[in-house]
Structures are given as structure tokens and as C-alpha cells.
Amino acid sequence: MSEKTATIEDVAQQAGVSIATVSRALHKPQLVSQSTREKVQHAIAATGYTANVMARNLRLSRSGMILLLVPDIGNPFFAEILSGIEQGASRAGYNVLIGDTQNDPEREATYAAYLRSNQADAMILLNGHLPSPLSEAPRIGTPPIVAVCERIPGSNLPTVIIDNQQAALEATRHLTQLGHARIAHIAGPAQNILTIDRVAGFNEAMAEAGLRKTASIDYSPDFGIEAGIAAARRLLRSDTPPTAFFCASDGMAIGAIVAAKELGLNVPRDISVVGFDDIHLAANYDPPLTTIRQPRRRLGEQAIALVLERLDKSRPAPDTHADNNPVIINTELIIRASTAPCTNRDPA
Amino acid sequence: MSEKTATIEDVAQQAGVSIATVSRALHKPQLVSQSTREKVQHAIAATGYTANVMARNLRLSRSGMILLLVPDIGNPFFAEILSGIEQGASRAGYNVLIGDTQNDPEREATYAAYLRSNQADAMILLNGHLPSPLSEAPRIGTPPIVAVCERIPGSNLPTVIIDNQQAALEATRHLTQLGHARIAHIAGPAQNILTIDRVAGFNEAMAEAGLRKTASIDYSPDFGIEAGIAAARRLLRSDTPPTAFFCASDGMAIGAIVAAKELGLNVPRDISVVGFDDIHLAANYDPPLTTIRQPRRRLGEQAIALVLERLDKSRPAPDTHADNNPVIINTELIIRASTAPCTNRDPA
DNA sequence: ATAAAGAATGAAAACGTTTACACGGGTTGA
DNA sequence: TCAACCCGTGTAAACGTTTTCATTCTTTAT
Numbered sequence: 001m002s003e004k005t006a007t008i009e010d011v012a013q014q015a016g017v018s019i020a021t022v023s024r025a026l027h028k029p030q031l032v033s034q035s036t037r038e039k040v041q042h043a044i045a046a047t048g049y050t051a052n053v054m055a056r057n058l059r060l061s062r063s064g065m066i067l068l069l070v071p072d073i074g075n076p077f078f079a080e081i082l083s084g085i086e087q088g089a090s091r092a093g094y095n096v097l098i099g100d101t102q103n104d105p106e107r108e109a110t111y112a113a114y115l116r117s118n119q120a121d122a123m124i125l126l127n128g129h130l131p132s133p134l135s136e137a138p139r140i141g142t143p144p145i146v147a148v149c150e151r152i153p154g155s156n157l158p159t160v161i162i163d164n165q166q167a168a169l170e171a172t173r174h175l176t177q178l179g180h181a182r183i184a185h186i187a188g189p190a191q192n193i194l195t196i197d198r199v200a201g202f203n204e205a206m207a208e209a210g211l212r213k214t215a216s217i218d219y220s221p222d223f224g225i226e227a228g229i230a231a232a233r234r235l236l237r238s239d240t241p242p243t244a245f246f247c248a249s250d251g252m253a254i255g256a257i258v259a260a261k262e263l264g265l266n267v268p269r270d271i272s273v274v275g276f277d278d279i280h281l282a283a284n285y286d287p288p289l290t291t292i293r294q295p296r297r298r299l300g301e302q303a304i305a306l307v308l309e310r311l312d313k314s315r316p317a318p319d320t321h322a323d324n325n326p327v328i329i330n331t332e333l334i335i336r337a338s339t340a341p342c343t344n345r346d347p348a
Numbered sequence: 349m350s351e352k353t354a355t356i357e358d359v360a361q362q363a364g365v366s367i368a369t370v371s372r373a374l375h376k377p378q379l380v381s382q383s384t385r386e387k388v389q390h391a392i393a394a395t396g397y398t399a400n401v402m403a404r405n406l407r408l409s410r411s412g413m414i415l416l417l418v419p420d421i422g423n424p425f426f427a428e429i430l431s432g433i434e435q436g437a438s439r440a441g442y443n444v445l446i447g448d449t450q451n452d453p454e455r456e457a458t459y460a461a462y463l464r465s466n467q468a469d470a471m472i473l474l475n476g477h478l479p480s481p482l483s484e485a486p487r488i489g490t491p492p493i494v495a496v497c498e499r500i501p502g503s504n505l506p507t508v509i510i511d512n513q514q515a516a517l518e519a520t521r522h523l524t525q526l527g528h529a530r531i532a533h534i535a536g537p538a539q540n541i542l543t544i545d546r547v548a549g550f551n552e553a554m555a556e557a558g559l560r561k562t563a564s565i566d567y568s569p570d571f572g573i574e575a576g577i578a579a580a581r582r583l584l585r586s587d588t589p590p591t592a593f594f595c596a597s598d599g600m601a602i603g604a605i606v607a608a609k610e611l612g613l614n615v616p617r618d619i620s621v622v623g624f625d626d627i628h629l630a631a632n633y634d635p636p637l638t639t640i641r642q643p644r645r646r647l648g649e650q651a652i653a654l655v656l657e658r659l660d661k662s663r664p665a666p667d668t669h670a671d672n673n674p675v676i677i678n679t680e681l682i683i684r685a686s687t688a689p690c691t692n693r694d695p696a
Numbered sequence: 697a698t699a700a701a702g703a704a705t706g707a708a709a710a711c712g713t714t715t716a717c718a719c720g721g722g723t724t725g726a
Numbered sequence: 727t728c729a730a731c732c733c734g735t736g737t738a739a740a741c742g743t744t745t746t747c748a749t750t751c752t753t754t755a756t
Contacts, residue, residue: 005464005466007711007712007713008712008713009712017735017736018735018736018737019712019713019714019736020714020715020735020736020737020738021734021735021736023713023714023715024714024715024734024735027714028715031733031734031735032734032735033733033734033735036734036735050461050464050465051465051712051713052406052465052466052711052712052713053462053465053466053467053713054402054405054406054411054466054467054711054712054713055406055711055712055713055714055741056712056713056714057402057713057741058400058402058403058406058711058712058713058741058742058743059712059713059714059715059740059741060713060714060741061741061742063402073427073430073431073434074424074427074428074431074628075427076422076424076427079421079422079423079424079427080422082421082448083421083422083448086421086448095445095467096446097443097445098444098446100430100431100434113398114401116353116398117398117399117400117401118353118400118401118402118742119401119402119443225628225629225632229632254629254632255632257634258632258634261634280422280573281573281602281629284573284577284602284603284606285633285634286605286606286609286633286634355741355742355743356742356743357742365705365706366705366706366707367706367742367743367744368705368706368707368708368744368745369704369705369706371743371744371745372704372705372744372745375744379703379704379705380704380705381703381704381705384704384705399742399743400741400742400743401743402741402742402743403711403741403742403743403744404742404743404744405711405743406711406712406713406741406742406743407710407711407742407743407744407745408711408743408744409711409712466712
């Protein structure tokens with residue numbers, strides 16, 4: 001129909017009213033009379049008008065965009081969290097811009113600048129640390145920032161996480177209750193907060209069962225399959241190899257099983273393996289993985305809820321759920337076929 | 349420092365020049381004298397100025413955003429494609445907005461509206477079909493739209509894909525060369541374009557080997573693990589079960605293996621399985637999967653390249669690589685341990 | 697010495713909205 | 727009858743940029 005896309009002015013002209021009236025008809029319908037409202041509707045239909053979101057946002061000085069910092073979008077673990085976030089956001093009229101940082105501080109800084117340049121109204125951190133340019137100026141009046149999955153100690157950010165220590169405790173306890181004594185924890189990067197919490201839970205369970213002496217912990221550079229393979233190889237080479245692994249991710253558990261099979265071991269007969277996360281594949285691996293289920297979608301939903309709460313200017317900003325008092329989502333131990341009672345009584 | 353974030357006006361005042369000069373100093377440095385350029389630099393540093401991207405985009409009537417429609421962001425297959433796209437886009441100063449459509453036409457329409465409302469400068473379709481509101485008005489002057497992975501017949505969109513038929517041909521030929529005769533193709537949804545092309549390649553290879561009679565095809569509602577399990581169960585229940593599966597995805601291949609193991613069959617001794625995609629896990633499944641590798645990152649890179657080419661107003665818009673003459677990315681047959689020579693000579 | 701050209705800058709318009717304010721006309725209450 | 731009020735609408739100012747055009751000053755060529 002039109003050469004250029006129609007603007008509010010075209011609609012106004014077509015309807016024989018002012019642009020102010022058109023705007024009001026769209027956003028404050030109760031302020032405009034029934035008859036003009038209809039005229040505007042028709043004019044909009046006739047011109048095929050779609051509001052220019054950029055102009056609107058400029059005027060309102062908002063962007064309608066929520067920035068999501070993820071360390072690696074390729075990790076399927078994040079997908080469902082994203083999905084939960086995206087759903088909540090779009091219901092509230094926000095878009096989600098995903099920033100894949102690859103743990104590169106420079107990329108993090110680039111994205112963090114979006115907050116300053118009004119390209120994003122809020123930020124959700126899935127990557128476990130504040131981009132460095134922000135760490136200095138966490139002032140009041142800054143756009144909302146929320147941390148998910150990994151709490152950021154000292155940041156005072158609203159946070160939603162699972163209780164990693166408790167989950168690790170339950171996972172390990174499952175193994176001790178099956179009679180395992182020599183249990184190894186295949187852990188993530190040593191300085192990672194998830195690692196620290198899960199190691200604590202592991203240690204707690206081992207202490208509880210009086211097994212401090214036969215516990216071992218092996219740290220890895222990341223949570224991937226290859227890391228799990230390498231760790232398991234190291235551990236199984238020992239004189240007194242473990243009879244069970246508690247792995248910090250399902251990927252690592254899969255790696256551990258690969259390594260065990262390499263050595264001709266049968267899982268779970270010769271060695272039990274517990275994973276973490278309950279990724280989609282866990283139920284269909286061979287053997288199906290005993291693991292800790294993280295309600296990922298719920299994590300995302302809670303995170304976006306905290307953001308929206310803080311974005312809503314009408315309400316007084318709640319100042320709760322800081323990292324020392326986070327929203328905690330419950331996990332669940334899913335028992336499948338990768339764990340079994342310990343048969344290998346200590347030969348010593 | 350400042351109450352509100354600094355604007356270009358603050359910088360101008362601080363530097364004792366006009367806002368025009370500040371803008372020029374930033375974007376056309378050769379037009380402004382050395383001395384003022386420095387004054388502006390200092391003023392920017394002093395005020396902590398960051399340009400308001402929305403205002404800039406409004407003035408330039410662009411959004412700096414490239415919209416990506418994916419059917420399901422949870423599918424790890426897409427992740428690396430996204431990553432390739434994102435990288436190329438950000439190098440050219442564009443952001444990537446991911447629209448997870450879940451194959452919901454309504455969501456597709458919502459996102460497609462972004463093009464009209466200037467919220468996105470271009471669109472990349474990973475979901476295999478044009479959002480309905482666009483199918484009617486594919487006029488000249490419309491923002492660039494590019495299809496990846498799934499060509500959209502008749503759309504005349506620039507397209508980058510793999511040669512699905514050729515890839516399926518090679519995969520199937522691998523099986524016939526191993527001596528398999530009763531080969532079943534576990535295919536995706538019947539109307540899906542990928543399915544159609546791969547089925548064609550499968551049929552071609554079977555015909556080539558004179559095996560039309562012992563070929564069978566089983567369609568599924570999607571490409572997931574569960575679909576693979578169900579299909580394999582159906583096929584293995586036959587009086588003359590296949591000795592090999594060619595699956596339309598690695599997920600389905602995993603499902604097929606799960607089903608085979610259920611029946612006490614050994615892969616590859618009793619039955620060979622070929623997958624498609626070479627997802628990360630393929631190499632670490634038990635057994636490691638023989639599969640078709642799709643260079644996913646390259647697909648993404650090519651797609652964004654086509655987009656940027658068309659976004660560059662300085663060049664005459666190339667009108668090539670339409671869906672009937674697409675950019676084709678080469679695949680590769682990766683032979684691992686899920687396939688072996690056929691031992692089960694036809695008892696008939 | 698003067699015209700022409702060039703270099704550096706500023707004033708102001710434009711991008712497409714939303715909204716504070718002003719205004720006119722109709723209703724209400726005294 | 728007149729003041730007070732409300733309802734519906736229009737005018738114009740913002741939001742923060744980029745860029746055209748005009749202006750001033752300097753340089754160069756004749």
C-alpha cells in the first residue's frame with residue numbers, strides 16, 4: 001500500500017484526528033471516546049500501521065530488552081532455563097537478548113555496557129560472576145541484575161539457585177547407603193562456586209558415614225564429557241580404585257562411564273555412577289543415569305520473576321533474595337540404573 | 349558522577365563545542381580538527397558518556413538487531429549454528445535476537461512483526477517455513493530474510509543448506525557396502541523438507557544396490573530420542589527385522605540403540621546404526637556413533653554472511669543463492685563403532 | 697588585492713513516539 | 727445565570743541522536 005511503512009501521523013491523518021489521539025486510543029483507550037476509537041481502529045487497519053518500537057522506547061527511555069549472560073549457549077543445560085526466562089519475559093512484553101560470553105571478560109564487558117547505553121533494561125547472570133566494569137559501581141538506581149544457578153558471593157544480587165550442598169549430600173548419601181565406601185567425587189573447576197558447594201555436601205555425607213579416609217576428590221577444568229573421562233581414568237588407575245563416582249555433571253558421569261567401560265568394567269555392577277543435572281539424555285544413556293534433577297525451567301521462571309518485580313516501578317522495590325538469602329529451588333534424586341549395591345567388599 | 353547518564357549534550361558542554369561536533373568526532377573523525385577531537389575525548393572520559401543506542405538507531409532508522417527464528421532452542425543441534433551466526437553478527441555491529449518459536453504459528457507471527465516495526469533489520473529462519481504474515485508480501489525492499497538448514501521451496505529466499513540427499517546417499521551406501529540388505533530408514537516427520545531429501549537419498553542408494561525390495565521407511569513425529577525408540581521397536585518387531593538402521597538424527601540413532609539393547613541385541617554385531625548430525629555426544633555414546641557430520645558453525649557463518657551482504661547498502665544487492673540455487677555446505681561421513689559388516693546372512 | 701576554494705564548526709531539522717498542558721463545550725450545582 | 731467541573735481533543739515539547747546546510751575563518755591562485 002504505502003511506499004514507506006506507515007507512521008502514527010498517517011493514521012492520524014486518515015482518521016482525521018491528531019497523533020496524540022491515536023496514541024491515546026492505543027495505550028489509554030479509556031481516555032478517548034468510543035466513536036474516535038473506532039475511527040482510529042479503521043485507520044490503523046487501512047494503513048497497516050505498526051508502531052515503531054524504537055521511537056516508542058526512546059520516548060519512554062527503556063529498551064524492552066532483558067540481557068542474558070550465559071557462558072556457553074552450546075551447553076544444553078542452559079536451554080530450558082532460557083526457555084523459562086523467555087516465556088516469562090515475553091508475557092510481560094520484554095525480549096530476551098542472549099549474550100554468549102564464552103567466559104571471555106571482554107565479551108562480558110561489551111554486553112554489560114548495554115545496560116549503560118540503554119540497550120537493555122535488566123540483566124540476568126548465568127555465568128557466575130559480575131562483568132568487571134560493573135563490579136565497581138553496584139549503586140542504587142542501576143538497572144536490575146539477577147543471578148541464577150551460580151550465586152555471586154558478596155555481590156548482594158537477588159539470586160535464585162538450588163541448594164548444591166544439600167543435593168550433593170543426598171547424592172553421596174545414596175551411594176553410602178548402597179554400601180559404597182571408596183567413593184570419588186569428580187568435581188568441576190576448583191574455584192567454581194558450584195564445585196565448592198558440592199564438594200562441601202560430598203564431604204558432609206562422607207563424614208556422616210564415617211568414610212573420610214576413603215573419600216577422594218578430583219577437580220577438572222570444566223564440566224564436560226572429556227573432563228569426566230580424564231578424571232575417571234586417573235582415579236581408576238589407583239591401587240585401591242573407587243567403587244563409586246559422584247560426578248558434578250551428567251556430562252562428567254557419561255565420561256566416567258565411558259572410561260569405566262574402556263577398562264572392561266560394568267556399570268553399575270563393578271562401579272556405580274551418580275550424575276548431576278538430569279539432562280535429557282540421562283534417562284537414555286546406557287545405563288540410564290542416577291542423577292540429581294535440577295528443575296531448570298523453574299529456575300528460569302523464578303529468575304525472570306525477580307527481574308520483573310524490580311522492573312515494576314509501581315511497586316516499591318523489594319530488597320530481598322540477595323545472595324546470602326537466595327530463592328532456593330528444590331532438587332530431586334532420580335534413581336536409575338547406574339548405581340547398585342556395592343559388591344566389591346574391601347579386599348584389604 | 350552524574351545523576352542521570354550523560355548525553356551527548358553533556359559532553360558537548362564539557363568540551364565547549366556543539367553536539368554536532370561531538371557526534372562527528374565519534375563517527376567521522378577526519379572531519380574534525382586534531383585539537384577538538386582531543387577535547388571531546390577528554391570530555392567523554394570525564395562524563396562517562398555512552399551513546400544511547402536507541403536514539404542513534406531511531407535517527408538511522410535501523411535497529412542493529414538480527415532476528416533468528418529457531419523451532420526449539422533446547423535442541424543442542426542449533427547451538428553451534430547460533431554461535432556461528434552470533435559471531436559474524438557481532439563483528440559487524442549487530443546483535444542477535446533469538447526467537448524460540450516452538451513451531452507455534454502465533455509466536456512466529458509475533459516475531460515476524462518485528463521486521464515491520466523496525467525492531468529487527470533482518471531475519472534468519474532455522475525453522476523451515478516463512479511466518480504466515482510474510483508469505484503474502486515477499487516484496488522488494490523488504491528486510492533481508494535468509495533460510496538455513498531447511499530450504500523453503502518456492503520462497504525464493506537466499507538459502508544455505510547441506511545436501512541432505514547426497515548425505516543420506518553416502519550414509520546408506522556405507523551400509524550397503526558393509527553387506528547389509530534389509531535396511532530401514534528411521535525418518536523424521538513425513539512432510540518435513542529434510543525428511544523428503546534424506547528419504548530420496550536413502551531410496552537412491554538402495555536402488556543403486558538393487559535393494560529396493562528390502563528397504564523400509566518409518567516416519568516419526570519429530571527427530572527426538574523417544575521417536576527413535578518407538579520407531580526401532582516397531583521395526584524390530586517384524587518377522588524379517590532389518591540388520592541396519594539409517595536414522596535421520598543422532599537422537600533417533602541413540603533411541604534406536606536403546607531399543608535394540610532392550611531386545612538384547614548388540615550394536616554393531618547384531619544390528620548397525622547410522623546417525624545424522626554428529627552432535628557432541630555421538631563420539632561418546634556406547635557404541636560411538638557412525639554418523640553424518642554437519643559443519644554447523646559453518647552453516648551459521650554462511651547464513652550471517654548472506655544477511656550482511658544484503659544489509660550492506662553500499663553494494664548492489666546480490667540476488668543469488670535463492671532456494672533453488674542455495675549455498676551448499678559439505679558434509680562428511682564419520683565412521684565409528686556403531687556399524688559393522690553384516691553377519692546375519694538372509695536365512696530365507 | 698581579490699576571488700575562489702577549503703576546512704572547521706554550529707544551528708536546526710528530522711527520526712516516530714508519549715504526555716503535560718491548554719482549551720473548548722457540555723453538564724452540574726447553587 | 728453563573729461558577730465549577732469533567733470530558734475529549736489538540737498543540738507542542740520532549741527523548742538523544744545524525745546530518746544537511748549555512749557560516750566563519752583561513753588558505754591559495756590569479
